[in-house]
Amino acid sequence: MLAFTHxxxxxxxxxxxMAKSNKYDYRVTADNSSxxxxxxxxVTSKKSIVSKSQDGFSSEDDAHQWAKKELEAFQQNxxxxxxxxxxxxxxxxxxxxxxxxxxxxx
Numbered sequence: 001m002l003a004f005t006h007x008x009x010x011x012x013x014x015x016x017x018m019a020k021s022n023k024y025d026y027r028v029t030a031d032n033s034s035x036x037x038x039x040x041x042x043v044t045s046k047k048s049i050v051s052k053s054q055d056g057f058s059s060e061d062d063a064h065q066w067a068k069k070e071l072e073a074f075q076q077n078x079x080x081x082x083x084x085x086x087x088x089x090x091x092x093x094x095x096x097x098x099x100x101x102x103x104x105x106x
Contacts, residue, residue, distance in 0.1 A: 024051070024075055026067035028060060035060050037067035039074050 027038045036055035052070060057063040087105045 023079075024071060026071050028063045028067060030060070031055065034058065035047055035063040037063040037070075039067065 023042050025040055025042075027040055029036055029038075035057040036053065037057065038050045039052040041051045042048050051075060054063075054066055054070075057066065074076060
């Protein structure tokens with residue numbers, strides 16, 4: 001019964017989070033006598049994938065703490081990666097524009 005209660009809480013938490021439409025979130029589930037946590041990414045409105053997971057936690061609180069910490073680090077890493085890609089895209093666009101201007105002068 002305990003596992004069922006946690007499962008329904010997990011499902012209701014997911015539904016609540018879907019209403020907020022967060023791209024990244026975490027999910028904590030019970031597996032027999034241990035707990036597992038997953039960082040999930042929203043691909044579409046109906047599909048989510050697990051980006052990172054950890055199992056073997058002795059308590060639900062440990063799993064929640066790990067998931068919150070990892071979600072924060074994961075989002076910060078994604079933000080830095082997006083910034084690097086944006087910089088590279090801008091540099092490439094600048095090179096193309098400079099090349100086009102040079103060809104226009106000739």
